Amino acid sequence: NAVENKFSVYPNPVKGNTTIEYTILQMTESKITLEVYSILGLKINTLVNASQQAGIYKYNFNPQNNNLNSGVYFITLTIDGKTSTKRIVVME
Secondary structure, three states, X not given: OOOOOEEEEEOOOEOOOEXXXXXXXXXXXXXEEEEEEEOOOOEEEEEEEEEEOOEEEEEEEOOHHHOOOOEEEEEXXXXXXXXXXXXXXXXX
């Protein structure tokens, strides 16, 4: 099944808090990871690492609390091994 992982990050560019919203469509429990990477591809933080049921999830993300300076980062959402990536811009 080639359904794209649906997720959004808003507001983006990020100044202060942003919301990462994602939808899980599978009826069975899915293995989820939500991770932050630097522009060089280094993992900075794992925000979510869990099994979750179908539904809409919102994760409140604060770059400052994660020691992110101004710049470009990537948020990756992996659902059952299928990864999607969003580019975010952090402004101080």
